[in-house]
Amino acid sequence: MxxxxxxxxxxxxAIIGFFASRFWLGKGGHSASLAAQLEDxxxxxxxxxxxxxxxxxxxxxxxxxxxxxQSKLSRxxxxxxxxxxxEKEWQQPLPFFSDGTMKQLRQSNLLEPxxxxxxxxxxxxxxxxxxxxxxxxxxxxxxxxxx
Numbered sequence: 001m002x003x004x005x006x007x008x009x010x011x012x013x014a015i016i017g018f019f020a021s022r023f024w025l026g027k028g029g030h031s032a033s034l035a036a037q038l039e040d041x042x043x044x045x046x047x048x049x050x051x052x053x054x055x056x057x058x059x060x061x062x063x064x065x066x067x068x069x070q071s072k073l074s075r076x077x078x079x080x081x082x083x084x085x086x087e088k089e090w091q092q093p094l095p096f097f098s099d100g101t102m103k104q105l106r107q108s109n110l111l112e113p114x115x116x117x118x119x120x121x122x123x124x125x126x127x128x129x130x131x132x133x134x135x136x137x138x139x140x141x142x143x144x145x146x147x
Contacts, residue, residue, distance in 0.1 A: 097105070
């Protein structure tokens with residue numbers, strides 16, 4: 001009977017070992033999926049880090065370009081301001097009348113002084129303007145009673 005107990009103990013140990021190994025391997029399978037997820041997350045993080053570094057490099061390059069364009073614009077505006085402030089021959093004001101016309105105007109002012117021109121224009125207030133005709137014509141002419 002000693003050998004029967006030994007065989008039963010071996011069979012019971014095999015059954016317990018089978019279930020124990022399934023339990024531990026099931027846990028180990030979960031550990032393997034966690035390790036795979038960890039590797040996938042690491043790869044995603046590395047790709048994200050590369051994207052961020054590329055973005056920062058592009059932003060730095062664009063910032064340098066903006067600074068360069070701004071300095072060019074500042075130089076251009078300074079040169080334009082200096083050009084506009086410098087006296088040029090073509091920037092001198094042009095007279096409205098030619099020299100001959102200006103001489104005639106000055107001479108006419110000397111021949112007919114200012115007060116005399118005023119007297120002649122002020123003395124004619126009692127006269128009707130020349131563009132009105134004396135005898136009324138048209139619809140609004142005053143009707144004179146017949147005598």
